[in-house]
Amino acid sequence: MTVENRKGGFVGGDEGSRDPFPAGMRVLAVDDDPACLKILETLLMRCKYHVTTTNQAITALNMLRENRNKFDLVISDVNMPDMDGFKLLELVGLEMDIPVIMLSAYSDPELVLKGVTHGAVDYLCKPVRIEELKNIWQHVVRRKKLEQMDQHKSLRNVGDHTVTKEGGHATSVGTDSDLNGKVSRKRNDPNEEEEDGGEENGHENDDSGSQKKPRVVWSPDLHRKFVAAVNQLGLARAVPKKILDLMNVEVLTRENVASHLQKYRLYLKRISNVASQANLVAALGSKDPSYMRYGSFDGYEDFRAFTGLGKLSTTSPSSYSYNGMLGRLNTPTGLGFRGISSSGLSQPNQLQNSGGSTDYMGQLQSQGAINPVSNLFGGVPTKLEVNQMHLQNKLISYQELKAEDPVTSRLANKLTNQPMTTTSSSGNSSLVTVMSSHFLQKNRIKPSVQMGGLHFEPVDAGSSDIMDQSQCSDIWNVCTAQNSKPSPINIPMPLSSPLNNFQLPLNGNFPLSTSSVRDSHIDFSSNAVSGCNDDSRHDIACQGGLVGTSNYTVQTVDYGQSSRSAQSVTPAGGFVGQDIDHQGTAFCNRSSDIPSGVQLSPAVIPADVLNLKGGISSFDSNLRSDNYLPEQSKIQEDEFFQGPFEPLDELMNAVIKREYNDGVLLDGDWWLAGIAVSVLPKVLRTVLNSHALPTG
Amino acid sequence: MNRLLALLFHQGVLDEQFLQLQQLQDESSPNFVTDVVTIYFHESEKLLRNLRALLTDRDFSDYKKMEIHLNQFMGSSSSIGARRIRNVCVAFRAASEQNNLSGCFRALDVLEHEYCYLKNKLHEYFQMEQQRAIAAGARYPMQQHNRTEE
Numbered sequence: 001m002t003v004e005n006r007k008g009g010f011v012g013g014d015e016g017s018r019d020p021f022p023a024g025m026r027v028l029a030v031d032d033d034p035a036c037l038k039i040l041e042t043l044l045m046r047c048k049y050h051v052t053t054t055n056q057a058i059t060a061l062n063m064l065r066e067n068r069n070k071f072d073l074v075i076s077d078v079n080m081p082d083m084d085g086f087k088l089l090e091l092v093g094l095e096m097d098i099p100v101i102m103l104s105a106y107s108d109p110e111l112v113l114k115g116v117t118h119g120a121v122d123y124l125c126k127p128v129r130i131e132e133l134k135n136i137w138q139h140v141v142r143r144k145k146l147e148q149m150d151q152h153k154s155l156r157n158v159g160d161h162t163v164t165k166e167g168g169h170a171t172s173v174g175t176d177s178d179l180n181g182k183v184s185r186k187r188n189d190p191n192e193e194e195e196d197g198g199e200e201n202g203h204e205n206d207d208s209g210s211q212k213k214p215r216v217v218w219s220p221d222l223h224r225k226f227v228a229a230v231n232q233l234g235l236a237r238a239v240p241k242k243i244l245d246l247m248n249v250e251v252l253t254r255e256n257v258a259s260h261l262q263k264y265r266l267y268l269k270r271i272s273n274v275a276s277q278a279n280l281v282a283a284l285g286s287k288d289p290s291y292m293r294y295g296s297f298d299g300y301e302d303f304r305a306f307t308g309l310g311k312l313s314t315t316s317p318s319s320y321s322y323n324g325m326l327g328r329l330n331t332p333t334g335l336g337f338r339g340i341s342s343s344g345l346s347q348p349n350q351l352q353n354s355g356g357s358t359d360y361m362g363q364l365q366s367q368g369a370i371n372p373v374s375n376l377f378g379g380v381p382t383k384l385e386v387n388q389m390h391l392q393n394k395l396i397s398y399q400e401l402k403a404e405d406p407v408t409s410r411l412a413n414k415l416t417n418q419p420m421t422t423t424s425s426s427g428n429s430s431l432v433t434v435m436s437s438h439f440l441q442k443n444r445i446k447p448s449v450q451m452g453g454l455h456f457e458p459v460d461a462g463s464s465d466i467m468d469q470s471q472c473s474d475i476w477n478v479c480t481a482q483n484s485k486p487s488p489i490n491i492p493m494p495l496s497s498p499l500n501n502f503q504l505p506l507n508g509n510f511p512l513s514t515s516s517v518r519d520s521h522i523d524f525s526s527n528a529v530s531g532c533n534d535d536s537r538h539d540i541a542c543q544g545g546l547v548g549t550s551n552y553t554v555q556t557v558d559y560g561q562s563s564r565s566a567q568s569v570t571p572a573g574g575f576v577g578q579d580i581d582h583q584g585t586a587f588c589n590r591s592s593d594i595p596s597g598v599q600l601s602p603a604v605i606p607a608d609v610l611n612l613k614g615g616i617s618s619f620d621s622n623l624r625s626d627n628y629l630p631e632q633s634k635i636q637e638d639e640f641f642q643g644p645f646e647p648l649d650e651l652m653n654a655v656i657k658r659e660y661n662d663g664v665l666l667d668g669d670w671w672l673a674g675i676a677v678s679v680l681p682k683v684l685r686t687v688l689n690s691h692a693l694p695t696g
Numbered sequence: 697m698n699r700l701l702a703l704l705f706h707q708g709v710l711d712e713q714f715l716q717l718q719q720l721q722d723e724s725s726p727n728f729v730t731d732v733v734t735i736y737f738h739e740s741e742k743l744l745r746n747l748r749a750l751l752t753d754r755d756f757s758d759y760k761k762m763e764i765h766l767n768q769f770m771g772s773s774s775s776i777g778a779r780r781i782r783n784v785c786v787a788f789r790a791a792s793e794q795n796n797l798s799g800c801f802r803a804l805d806v807l808e809h810e811y812c813y814l815k816n817k818l819h820e821y822f823q824m825e826q827q828r829a830i831a832a833g834a835r836y837p838m839q840q841h842n843r844t845e846e
Contacts, residue, residue: 032768033739033768033771033772033775034735034739035732035735035736035739035772035775035776036771036772036775038731038732038735039717039720039732039775039776042720042725042728043720045724046720077771079764079767079768079771081764104771105767105768105770105771105774106767106770126770126771126774126775127713127716127774127775127776127777128775129716130716130720
């Protein structure tokens, strides 16, 4: 049954042109579930959009095809009986180039990834909240902006003869048949921008001053002819002029064909990327050309070589694809992220906010990650932006780590390369995955990934762990800072698992209690491997260190712990940086052999806190915040701690002492627990500047 | 909020999403909640019947098909705010992914049970709301026309 109705509800008229944007934006909602559809419709109307609904994808396509200008945005469910949501997404992108938002009851990373690779601008999870819908207009604006930028760019780039002719199809100039190969190569990155522009420019590009051609609708028939022509010519030889001749359609101009060819190429590339991603696990070392472009793969390879990390575990395909995906995402938004290549280690030239270049790392080193950091916290992150921030975060931590020895580099590597680690990776990955999960959180990605597998490799290595610790704390700081804005993300993972992983690495004192660490490490890894910790003791242990999960600032949120509770006081809620090795280990110690002298502080102190002597005082005050107590009470496995505050004091003392003993000179400013976002840049600056890394 | 609803919240049968639905109800869509819930019940019964039919079919092997139904059921349940039902769906899905037939059966049983419970309670709730509206109208006949919006 087709349900079609149109509800405007506002003065704006059909075009909605009189409504102040974003009100009046025309949305097409597609969902086969009538209850959801009705709810979605009402929600959208409440946001003051013009809503049209249908429960059939085919109807939706027809509506879109009949008048491309009729809608600004499409929201579509993923699972529909008559057509796969992704297919619809692709078709809309190919033919109409309207932003499409995916909607689904599940938010598996694979699905989200699929959505992104098929060109969705966003991926929402049911139940949809009105807050999320209130912001979707940004995708429309962004696309329009890109198109305009695109037009200007191509106008500038274009040679003479096409300018006047092109007018509304400025961007398609780039694929002028003569320059076809060259230009498409040259404009690899901007290609995606152009793809957006495509044929849309016709009605928008008034400035170019030339004729406005009526928009060509690529009907399925037409497209079929096009594909046939392309296949006949062979993709390599397919130039717009020849295609046009083969198709023999009068209305089409070469420019129409050119821009459509561009899109088609991208579409094919996307498909092949999806396929290649699927093969990534097996082909870990292989170089996927599409990734090369983004450099992330390169970076990874180089990095591996550089660090000689033979035992880096296989990054799951998702991580690569994630990188590539991010790269892709980044491209349209002007991010020139070139991945984390070892070349990045060489000194940078300029620090670019948008997660720029290979220089990034060097820049960070030299200047401190101020810009990226500030960028991290600006505004409401959209998915794309979050991805950027994510990348930047990774870069920051990465570069911090990279600055030091290979061990830390390992950590960094893990961090950057495993946003969605599903398998247990070698030791360092714990920190990384933890961090990654942060990012994922931010991205509203709900990884059903096991956080397990966070083995603390440095433990095994047994050396230079201090540095790892500090580095970890840096990363930690970055992550915590980033996560200071809680977003209720439910990670189906049990808390204990990630926490476990968490605890171990982040300690400057790590080397001190190597044995206990090792023990805990062992326990830890086993726990980690199991992923979900059903071991109550273990859980307890972790939670012991972690203060009421709900209050766990960053971690809590990240790990979903069912915690919709805001991240309360960071330090209190915060996961006690396992602070230190022994404390952490004590927590993780399944065998309840808590090393003597281990102050089990129920409060979870972010690792970074622990590392910072200077921060301790502030930490103290934070710890004594109210949140600490409630959380404290939550952790009733009293075997592990002696009481709310005493252990904390002892802990702090121990930390301080140890830090002094170890010669770990950590800048007091580092301590991030509870630090407001605004403080972070300063903190990071200090961190970066101090380079207080133990040489141990 | 009346006590029945509070009870349902407390039991975890409903969650905040249901509140959101209630907030969406206003003059322009006065019966929004009841409409949506009615649609939900209608669809859910169909889905549950399909699921039951699929599972009891002796030649059942196509878990994918079941997952499609399950997907929709889960989506609409979470959109309504039927948290417990949604949780059961999650477990159901897990069992289905492991091709665990008996697990699926168990989950389906629980699902049906939860669904019945929810349906009864919501019916009850709507009736109470209706009576309240009527009573309010009767009590304040002068403001009748205002009350009719409820």
